[in-house]
Amino acid sequence: MIRALHRWPGLLALVLVLILALSGAALSVFPLAERLTAPAEVAGQSVADLAARVAERHPGLEEIRRAPSGRITAWWFADGQPGAAVIDPATGADLGPADPDPLARWLTGLHRSLFLGDAGRLAMAAGAAAMLVLAVSGAMLVARRAGGWRHWAGRLRGPLAGRLHVEVARIAVPALLFSALTALWMTGSTFDLLPDAAPRPAQPAAVSGLTGLSPADMPALRAVPVASLRKLGFPAEGDAQDVLRIETAEGIGLVDQGNGALLSWAGAGAMQHLSETIYRLHTGQGAVLVGLVLGLMALSVPLLGVTGALVWLAGRRGRPRLAGMAPAARAETVILVGSEGGSTWGFATTLARGLQAQGQAVHLAAMAGFDPARHPRAERFVILAATYGDGAAPASARGFLERLAQWPAAPTAPLAVLGFGDRSFPGFCAFADRVVAAAEDKGWSRLIAPDRVDRQSPQDFARWGRALGAALGLRLELAHRAAPPAVTQLTLLSRRDHGAEVQAPTAILRFALPKAGLVARLTGRGLGRFQAGDLLGVLPEGADLPRFYSLASGRRDGFVELVVRKQPGGLCSGQLLALEPGDTINAFLRRNPGFRVGRGAAPLILIGAGSGIGPLAGFIRANRRRRPVLLFFGMRHPESDFLYRDDLAAWQAAGRLARLVTAASRGARPHHVQDALRQEAAQVLEAIRGGARVMVCGGRDMAQGVARALEDILAPAGLTPAHLKAEGRYVEDVY
C-alpha cells in the first residue's frame, strides 16, 4: 500500500515535481544575490531619518519599501514622470534601477503557475501535494526497509540505483517535506482559504489638515527603526486630508502629515505572522541560508526521479514469464511467490518448469491476492517466500497473512513452504516462518517440512526440490541458475604463483577493474561497489553453474584480486590457474554482507590458511585507519606458499597490520594455525575481552580446528565461540 502510494504519485507527477524542484532551486540563489548587492544599512537609523533623506533628493516621493534583504527602494512622481530606484539609506541617493530581475520573474511565474494563471497554480499545488505524499511514503519505506525508524541512518545494501535513491532521499526528505508543506500553505493563502488577511487600521475621524511637515520631524516615524520597516506610503500631493501609511513587521499604521502623530494602528495577528514566516522560509527572502538549503535539497528531486524510475523498471524486469502456464482454475500445482526484488520469481519459474517437465499443470501467482477458491483443482500449494526487513511481507505477498487469518478454513490441498533469505541477517526467512506458523494455526496440512534457502543458494534449492519430488513421487532435479545475467568480462593483469613445490599450486590473480559507465552502474550492471570479502562468481567455460571466490580487494583498490588454489580435477580453478595476463574470464559480483570487518575501532583477529588469506589480505590492505589487526596465517612451507609475504611486511611497516603469526605445516617445526592460536592464547583472549572481532577464512577442517582452539582459549573467561557468533563478533567464510 505504501509502496503504491509512493510509486504512482511519483511516476504521474514526475514532470510537475521536476519543474517545481528545478525552478525552485534556481530561485533559491536570488535572495543571496540580493543580500550581497544590497547597500549597507545604517545602524540605528529611524524611518524618519531615512524618509527625510530620500524625500530631500526625490521630490514627489510616493513610497519607500524595505525588502527583507535590507534593500531600500523608492518610488516618486515628478514633472509628470514616474521614477523608481534602489536607494542608499545613508545618503538617500540613487544606486540603480528598481526593476525586478526578469529572470527571477520568469522563474517565479513558472514555479508558481506555469504561466497558466489559477489553473496553473492549482496544478503546481497538486505537484507540491504529490511531493508531500512522496516524501511521507518514501520516509516510511526507508524506515521499513531499514527495519524501523531507529535504523533510519543505517547502512544500505543492494544495487546502486536503489541505494542512491534512499541515500539521497533520507538526506533531502526533511527539506522536501518542508518545501511541499509551505507551498501548500502559500497556495491556501493565495486562494484566501486561510484567515491571514492583512490588518486594516481604522480611518481616522479627523486629521490636522496641515501639510508640509518634514518626515524628519514626525514623531510616529522617529519611533520606528528602519530595520522593522516594510513600506512607507506618502500622501497624495496637495491633498491635505490624506495620510502617511506605514507598514512594519508589527502592523500597519496611519500617520498625520501635518503633525506626524500616529492616527490609527492595526497590529498583525498570529496567523499573519505565521503566513509571513512561512513565506520567508519558503522563498528564502530574509532567510537566505534556509532558502539555499531548500534549493540545494530540491536538486535531489531529478536524481530521485530517475533512480526511482530505474528501481521500478528493474522490479518489473525481474518478474519472469512462464510459458505454458495452466490457468488458475485447472492447475494441479499452484506456486505462490512472495518476492521483493524479483529473484524469488526466478526460483519459482525454475520450480514450475521442473514440474511442467514431469507433466504437471502448474500455475504461478503472487501471494498477495491469493484466493483458494480460484484453484478448485489444486492438489498442492507451494509457497516460495522472501523476507523484507526484519520479517515483513515482501512486495508480492502484501496482505497474505491478514487474508489467511480471515479464511474460515484452510484449503484441503497440502502446503509446502520454502523461505528465502540471508543467514547473516537477524530476520533470516522470518516472513516464511510467520507463514508456516499461520498455516499451522489454520490447520493447513503439510506436504513437506518447511525449508530455507540461504543467499539464493542453488544447492539449497536443489536439495529442497529433491525432497518435494520425493513427496510427489517425481524425480525433481531443480538446476536453478540464480540469474547470472550481468556477467562482466575481467582481464587478467598479473599473477603471482606459489606452492607448486608443496603440491598446493596457488596463484594470486589480479584482474583489471572493468570500466562501467554510469548507466551500467545505475541499472546494476557491471561489478558495482565491492569490498574484500565479497564473492566473485566465475562462470567457467563448459559449465553453467558459477563457482564463487572470496575477493581479496575492494573497488577502492582499483583492481579485482582473487587467491585461487588449484583443486585436483577442478574445472574452474584449473581454468583460472591456466590464465595468462591479457586472458579474460566471465564473472559477476555477489555481495557477502556477513563477512565484513564492520565499523568501529575494535581490534580484528584474522585467521586464515592457504588461499583463505585472500579476503584477510584485502581487509588489511584497506585498513587505512590502522585498526589493530592480529593475523594468524597457516601455510605449508614459508619458502613456497607464504602468500602476500612482501605485502604483509609492508603493511606491517605502514601500521595496517599490528602483528603477524604464521604457522607452517611442513618444515622444521610443523604446526597448524590453530596451534599458533593456542600459543598466543593470552593475547587473543585479551583482544577479545577488548571487543575484538574474529574472522576466519579457509577450509572447513581448519575452521573446525580454530573453533575448538577458541573454545579452549575462551573458556577461562566464561565465553564460548557461540557467544561471540551471536554477537556477530565471530564470523566465518568457509569452503
Place this chain on the structure above:
Amino acid sequence: MKPLLAALALTTALTLPGLALARPVTLTTTLNAYGGDGAYLAYYVTDATGAYVGSLWMAGGKSKYYEHLSDWYAATGGDPAQINGITGASVGAGRDLEITLDLADALFDAGYTLHVDAAVEDMRDSPNEIAVPLTSAGLGRAVPGRRYIASLTYR
C-alpha cells in the same frame, strides 16, 4: 493581446433613478512596458463631491490583493458586491484592455470623474493612477496614467 471585449449590462450603482438613457462606451487602456507582472486595475466613478458612485470594471481575480487598489478599497471597503459580474483577468505589461459597457447619459458633463487604481506585485501601488472627468468633449481623447497606464481612451 487580443483585446478583451466585455459587453456589460451595467447593474448596481450606476442605475441612478431617472437616468433611463444610456449609451455604449468603450474604454481602451494600454499599459506601459513597466517590466513587472500583470497589473490589477479598478475602474470606478465618483461624483462632483468626490463621493464614490459605482464600479465599472475590476481587472484581477484575487480579492486578497484588492486592498492594494487603495482608493477603490477605501471607497468600497472591498465589498465584492460592487464588482459582482464585472471582473476579468489582470493585464500584462505592454498589453491592451478593451471594455465596452453602457454608461448613463446623465454621467457625462455632470461633474463625474472616472478613476483607475493600479497595483502590480512587488511594485508600488498606484491608487489614482488616472482620474479623468467624464465629458462629451473628452470622448476619444487619450489620457496618460501616472505609472503603469500609457493611455486610457473612452469613446
